[in-house]
Amino acid sequence: xxxxxxxxVLDLSRVLAGPWCAQNLADxxxxxxxxxxxxxxxxxRHWGPPFxxxxxxxxxxxxxxxxAINRNKQSITVDISKPEGQEIIRKxxxxxxxxxxxxxxxxxxxxxxxxxxxxxxxxxxxxCSITGFGQTGPYAHRPGYDFIVQGxxxxxxxxxxAEDFPGASPQKAGVAIADIFxxxxxxxxxxxxVVHRDRTGEGQYIDMALLDTQIAVMANxxxxxxxxxxxxxxxxxxxxxxxxxxxxPTSDGWIIxxxxxxxxxxxxxxAGGEAHLADNPRYCENPLRVQxxxxxxxxxxxxxxxxxxxxxxxxxxxxxxxxxPINNLKEVFENEQVQARQIQLEVPHPSAGKMKLVASPxxxxxxxxxxxxxxxxxxxxxxxxxxDHLQLSAxxxxxxxxxxxx
Numbered sequence: 001x002x003x004x005x006x007x008x009v010l011d012l013s014r015v016l017a018g019p020w021c022a023q024n025l026a027d028x029x030x031x032x033x034x035x036x037x038x039x040x041x042x043x044x045r046h047w048g049p050p051f052x053x054x055x056x057x058x059x060x061x062x063x064x065x066x067x068a069i070n071r072n073k074q075s076i077t078v079d080i081s082k083p084e085g086q087e088i089i090r091k092x093x094x095x096x097x098x099x100x101x102x103x104x105x106x107x108x109x110x111x112x113x114x115x116x117x118x119x120x121x122x123x124x125x126x127x128c129s130i131t132g133f134g135q136t137g138p139y140a141h142r143p144g145y146d147f148i149v150q151g152x153x154x155x156x157x158x159x160x161x162a163e164d165f166p167g168a169s170p171q172k173a174g175v176a177i178a179d180i181f182x183x184x185x186x187x188x189x190x191x192x193x194v195v196h197r198d199r200t201g202e203g204q205y206i207d208m209a210l211l212d213t214q215i216a217v218m219a220n221x222x223x224x225x226x227x228x229x230x231x232x233x234x235x236x237x238x239x240x241x242x243x244x245x246x247x248x249p250t251s252d253g254w255i256i257x258x259x260x261x262x263x264x265x266x267x268x269x270x271a272g273g274e275a276h277l278a279d280n281p282r283y284c285e286n287p288l289r290v291q292x293x294x295x296x297x298x299x300x301x302x303x304x305x306x307x308x309x310x311x312x313x314x315x316x317x318x319x320x321x322x323x324x325p326i327n328n329l330k331e332v333f334e335n336e337q338v339q340a341r342q343i344q345l346e347v348p349h350p351s352a353g354k355m356k357l358v359a360s361p362x363x364x365x366x367x368x369x370x371x372x373x374x375x376x377x378x379x380x381x382x383x384x385x386x387x388d389h390l391q392l393s394a395x396x397x398x399x400x401x402x403x404x405x406x
Contacts, residue, residue: 002029003367007194010092011035011073012080012101012113014042016146016176017130017210019069020183022100025190026072027360027369033092033385034070034376038077038406041378042066055353062352067375071347071357075376076385077406084405086111091390094121097197098190102130105140115205124203126193128186134209144210146176153178153214158221161236168234182213243289243296244268247326248304255304255312258322262286267319272303349374382406 007030011022019034019042026032036042048063079085090112093099099118101108108114115127129135132144150156150172160171186208193204215222221232232240237256239245244265247254259265262285266278277283277299282292289296304312309325316323327335333344342359349355352374360369386392386406400406 001367002027002370003364004194005029005031007031007098008096009033009098009100010089010096012089012099012103012108013130014102015044016069016179017182017186017208018100018102019044020180021128021130021186021190022073023069023071024183024187024360024362025098027362027371029367029370030098032073033096033381034073034075035080035089036075036077036378038079038379038404041075041077042070044069045378052349052352052355054351060351062349062355062375062377067355067357070375071371072373073376074373074381074385075379076382077379078382079405080111080113082403082405084400084403086113088386088390088400088405089113090118090121092385093118093125095389096122096125097194098126098128100128100130100186100190104143105131105135119203122203124197124201126190126197126203126206128190128193128206128208130182130186130208130210132210134212135207139211146178146210147172149178149210149214153211154218154222155214158218158232158234160234162234162238165236168236170234177217178210178214181217182208182210185213185216238293238297241290242286243293244300246297249301250304250307250309250312252308254326255309256324256326257304257316260322264321265289268316268321269300269303271315271319271321272300272306274299274303345371347371347374350377350380379406 004025007025009022009025009030009032011018011032011034013019013022014036022032022034034042044065045061045063047065049059050064051059052062052064052067054060078088080089109117115125115129118127119125131140132149133139133142151170155177156170156172159173161168186206189206189208193206197203224230224232237247242260244257244259246257248257257268259268262278266275269275269277277296281288283289283296307315313323313325325331332338338344345357345359346354347357355374357371357374362369383397386397397406
């Protein structure tokens with residue numbers, strides 16, 4: 001039994017931030033009921049290819065995007081724009097501990113499914129809203145997309161090749177970091193609210209915004225600006241405060257070298273046959289290396305080009321210098337450490353036969369994370385949830401389906 005096996009979550013969210021939050025809670029044992037639109041479902045059900053393949057190698061209807069963020073959930077389809085659908089949600093809310101939603105600000109109030117309405121049916125309800133810009137402020141009613149927030153929140157101003165590099169331009173991250181981090185922060189906020197409720201009996205409202213999160217996860221970069229009033233700039237794969245802490249070319253590709261102190265720098269250049277660089281008064285201390293990076297880095301690049309990636313990694317690991325390759329995803333899942341940690345899982349699925357998933361990184365000794373259910377097919381659990389939780393008869397469920405409510 002997971003740590004949250006006593007918690008029921010009604011997940012009204014779709015796309016990424018909300019479903020990511022709900023999946024975290026589901027991985028920890030929560031009973032998560034995902035509410036989707038009849039006939040269409042979560043938008044990410046249509047964001048393909050790629051799709052999961054069945055045992056014969058043919059594409060199923062299950063997109064890789066949806067699969068990544070919806071395991072351990074039950075899927076029901078309910079049309080919340082209709083009174084009968086709204087009543088189903090209200091009855092499920094009365095039996096739930098947590099609601100997660102990411103509708104536009106004020107949209108659920110039209111249906112009587114906002115926090116103020118639902119806390120009337122469940123006084124200790126924990127209700128988490130996730131939007132692009134939060135429930136207040138001049139941007140509250142704007143649609144919020146991860147890409148836009150990465151730019152607006154400053155992330156892209158420090159991501160990409162250095163400004164003096166030919167053809168350099170700001171870059172977004174390769175994954176939707178504002179969405180993912182907002183989902184993570186929302187998970188933490190919900191868990192704090194659960195603890196508060198268990199101690200006091202009080203529910204509460206949680207207002208999560210992608211923009212707030214994006215600025216928060218700028219971490220030391222935001223802090224550097226606030227401390228200095230100097231606008232941080234792009235450094236590509238280098239560090240503004242440590243040299244060398246960057247990618248370097250080899251004879252057959254690239255490696256990462258993270259020389260965090262003077263001893264590691266000495267070991268690095270000694271391994272490359274250039275020990276004199278560590279004795280040079282211009283490079284012997286990190287602040288000096290930062291000051292003279294323009295002349296030092298080309299010498300380091302000339303040194304690293306003399307050996308292969310594998311040769312450098314073997315040398316530097318033996319010398320105790322932090323280093324690593326730049327793997328593609330095939331190399332990631334073939335890596336011996338990744339395989340030893342069992343990051344890739346394979347679970348049974350009703351249409352794909354077997355489905356490959358990425359394991360949760362949370363490792364708990366007493367309440368371990370388990371994959372109890374694969375990502376659900378659309379509406380897979382509608383009838384069982386309505387029957388088991390709301391005691392609806394087969395005839396009542398059939399009637400709702402004929403009316404297009406479910």
